[in-house]
Amino acid sequence: MDVSRLLFFVFMVITRAECSETDKSQCMDSDKESFNLLEGEAFYFLPLDLPDNNFTDEEFKWYKNTSSFTDNSSIEEISTNDSEPVHYHGGALFFLNLLTENSGFYTARHIKPSGQCHRYHVRIYVVKTKNDSALLYGQINNSDWNKRVPCPKPVMEICEIMKGEFTWYKDFVFLEGDNKADLRINNATKDHEGIYTCTCTWTHNHKVYNSSGSRRLIVKEQSIHRDPEILSALGEQYADEGFGIKLNCSVLCGTNVKPHCKASWNFSGIPKQTDGHNQTTEVAMMGPSKNTISTAILTIEKVSARDFQAKFECIGRGFYKSVSGIVTLKRRESIIPVVTGGLCVLFFCVFAAMLVKCFAIDLALFFRPYFPLSSHNIGKASCWG
Ligand SMILES: *[C@@H]1O[C@H](CO)[C@@H](O)[C@H](O)[C@H]1NC(C)=O
Ligand SMILES: *[C@@H]1O[C@H](CO)[C@@H](O)[C@H](O)[C@H]1NC(C)=O
Ligand SMILES: *[C@@H]1O[C@H](CO)[C@@H](O)[C@H](O)[C@H]1NC(C)=O
Ligand SMILES: *[C@@H]1O[C@H](CO)[C@@H](O)[C@H](O)[C@H]1NC(C)=O
Ligand SMILES: *[C@@H]1O[C@H](CO)[C@@H](O)[C@H](O)[C@H]1NC(C)=O
Numbered sequence: 001m002d003v004s005r006l007l008f009f010v011f012m013v014i015t016r017a018e019c020s021e022t023d024k025s026q027c028m029d030s031d032k033e034s035f036n037l038l039e040g041e042a043f044y045f046l047p048l049d050l051p052d053n054n055f056t057d058e059e060f061k062w063y064k065n066t067s068s069f070t071d072n073s074s075i076e077e078i079s080t081n082d083s084e085p086v087h088y089h090g091g092a093l094f095f096l097n098l099l100t101e102n103s104g105f106y107t108a109r110h111i112k113p114s115g116q117c118h119r120y121h122v123r124i125y126v127v128k129t130k131n132d133s134a135l136l137y138g139q140i141n142n143s144d145w146n147k148r149v150p151c152p153k154p155v156m157e158i159c160e161i162m163k164g165e166f167t168w169y170k171d172f173v174f175l176e177g178d179n180k181a182d183l184r185i186n187n188a189t190k191d192h193e194g195i196y197t198c199t200c201t202w203t204h205n206h207k208v209y210n211s212s213g214s215r216r217l218i219v220k221e222q223s224i225h226r227d228p229e230i231l232s233a234l235g236e237q238y239a240d241e242g243f244g245i246k247l248n249c250s251v252l253c254g255t256n257v258k259p260h261c262k263a264s265w266n267f268s269g270i271p272k273q274t275d276g277h278n279q280t281t282e283v284a285m286m287g288p289s290k291n292t293i294s295t296a297i298l299t300i301e302k303v304s305a306r307d308f309q310a311k312f313e314c315i316g317r318g319f320y321k322s323v324s325g326i327v328t329l330k331r332r333e334s335i336i337p338v339v340t341g342g343l344c345v346l347f348f349c350v351f352a353a354m355l356v357k358c359f360a361i362d363l364a365l366f367f368r369p370y371f372p373l374s375s376h377n378i379g380k381a382s383c384w385g
Contacts, residue, residue, distance in 0.1 A: 027109065027117035034123040035154060036134040042202075042209035043095040044158045047108065047120035055090035059112065062088040065105040078106075082205055093122070096209060100126045130172060130214075136195070141218040149183040151198035152213030156181050164202030164211075170194050188219045221290065226254040227323070228261070228316035231293065234325035238332040239303045247298040247327055251316030256290045258283055260319040263294040267312045276301030303329065 030049045037043050046053055062078040064086075079087050085097045091110065095102060103126045110118040127134050137152035150156070151166060159166060159181070168178040171194040175183070185192050199212040232250040239245045253261035265279050278301075283294040294316070300307060312327040 027119050030118065030120045032105075032121040032123060034125070036125045036127060036132075037095070037098050038130055038132075038135060038212065039098055039100060039126050039128050041098055042204075042211050043098060043124075043154075044162065044211070045093040045095075045106075045122055045154075046091055046157075046161070047122070049118070049120065050091040053090045053092045055110075057088070057090055059110055060088060060090055061109045062093055063107055063109075065107055091120070094204070095124070096204070096207075098124075098126045100128060102126050130197075131195070135214050137213050137215050139216045139218055141220070143220050143222070145187055145222075147185040147188045147192070147217060147219070149185070149196045149198075149215055149217060151181045151183075151200070152215065155198050155200050155211050155213040158202060158211045159200035162200070162202035162204065164200040167199045167201065169197040169199065172197065185217075188217075190219055190221070193217055193219050221256045223257050224255040225257050225260065225319040226252075227321045228253045228318035230314055230316055230323060230325050232295075232314065234314065234327055236328055236330045239300075239307070239329040240332050241303050241305065241308075243303060245300050245303055245329070247300070247312055247314075249296040249298070249314030249316070251294050251314075251318075251323070253292045253294065253316070253318040255292065256285065257292045257319060258285060260317075261292045261294040262317040263296040264315050264317075265296050265298040265312060266315055266324075267298075267310050 030047055033045075033048060035043065035045070057080045064076040064078060066074040066076055078084075078093070080089060081087055085095065085099075086102060087094050088108070091108060093106060093108070103124055106122045106124060108120040110120065112118070125134065140147060140149055151159070158164065166179050166181055168175040168183050181198075183196060183198070195214050195216050197212050197214040199210050201208060201210050203209070229252045230250070231252055232248040237245075237247070247265065249263045249265055251261065251263040261283055263281060267277070277298065279296055279298045281294065281296040283292065285291065286293050296314070298312065308329050308331060310329070312329075313324050314327060315322060315324045
């Protein structure tokens with residue numbers, strides 16, 4: 001009996017000792033939150049796990065953990081004194097004039113009236129310049145025509161709790177008339193790109209403070225795919241055998257669709273890229289409308305007899321569809337033989353007319369034996385009528 005009592009007692013002592021030793025680690029730790037803030041501004045932090053701040057100051061103990069590497073020796077207690085630039089009330093931590101030396105880890109130890117223990121952690125990092133990219137709360141980078149730039153959540157929450165007022169800045173220039181938590185931009189263009197800063201101006205103990213957060217807005221160019229359309233001439237094209245020719249296959253695929261626009265030449269009967277048939281392709285964005293036009297140029301160094309039999313197919317591939325059209329070569333009718341022939345005929349006619357006119361009598365005499373009946377009329381048909 002005594003032995004079992006003794007054993008029970010020993011057991012109790014051991015478990016109690018363990019309990020008090022592990023007391024610290026029994027405190028529930030919340031996830032660490034992290035904020036990058038601008039020097040000179042103010043910040044109000046309430047841990048995510050606390051829905052609102054209806055606690056007494058006595059339930060909390062806030063301290064700054066100045067060195068994360070050494071032991072507990074470098075711990076700075078934070079006061080509840082309103083005149084201190086860094087102080088707390090219940091679960092909420094106030095920074096009224098942020099300084100770079102305020103950067104660090106802050107922890108709150110919360111003992112609830114029930115005895116439960118919670119610890120909340122926040123990392124604060126104070127930067128000196130407002131265009132530091134560390135201050136950005138992400139990007140707005142969607143393809144919507146109309147953009148919504150929401151005020152970053154921590155700033156929005158400060159404004160709700162402290163009943164502050166919003167102002168907006170684009171690239172640190174004040175935007176007149178924008179004083180809602182969301183900034184709206186209709187028909188956004190590239191010119192609207194930039195850094196949008198939401199500033200909340202709030203009052204605490206009759207003093208005015210600013211808290212701000214920025215987001216970068218990126219406006220993507222709108223892409224409009226359309227059925228590809230061949231712009232260059234199709235059908236028969238004149239060519240001279242033995243001479244070079246360039247065939248142009250030019251395709252319009254839409255607006256700002258550079259990766260999805262391809263023009264090419266395909267030709268039957270002739271092996272590709274041989275016999276001096278060489279094709280080059282380039283895609284270009286034309287003009288302020290950003291029309292995407294792909295152009296394939298087929299260079300034939302020397303047009304041969306078989307090229308006049310071949311079908312050259314101009315193919316345009318867009319995002320959804322392909323189109324094609326046929327070009328054939330036709331021998332050019334040379335005008336030199338036509339002109340020379342014409343001139344010869346003309347000269348011959350003139351020459352013949354001269355002969356007839358000037359040698360009419362001789363001809364009449366010459367032909368007289370063959371046309372005896374028409375002898376009377378010949379004199380009238382002479383040179384001078
Ligand atoms: C704080 O408010 C919550 C609900 O908003 C309530 O459940 C809780 O009892 C309040 N605590 C104190 C200490 O008033
Ligand atoms: C101090 O911060 C470091 C890093 O977050 C953490 O590991 C350490 O436990 C903290 N110390 C105290 C006493 O909160
Ligand atoms: C707060 O911001 C306003 C403009 O939004 C500015 O006029 C004012 O000087 C700022 N005050 C402080 C204390 O930074
Ligand atoms: C090809 O044809 C298109 C449309 O006719 C024209 O705009 C373009 O300048 C031509 N390109 C060349 C290199 O001839
Ligand atoms: C095609 O033309 C390009 C440029 O004119 C040249 O660099 C290339 O060698 C040619 N290819 C053939 C197969 O002739």
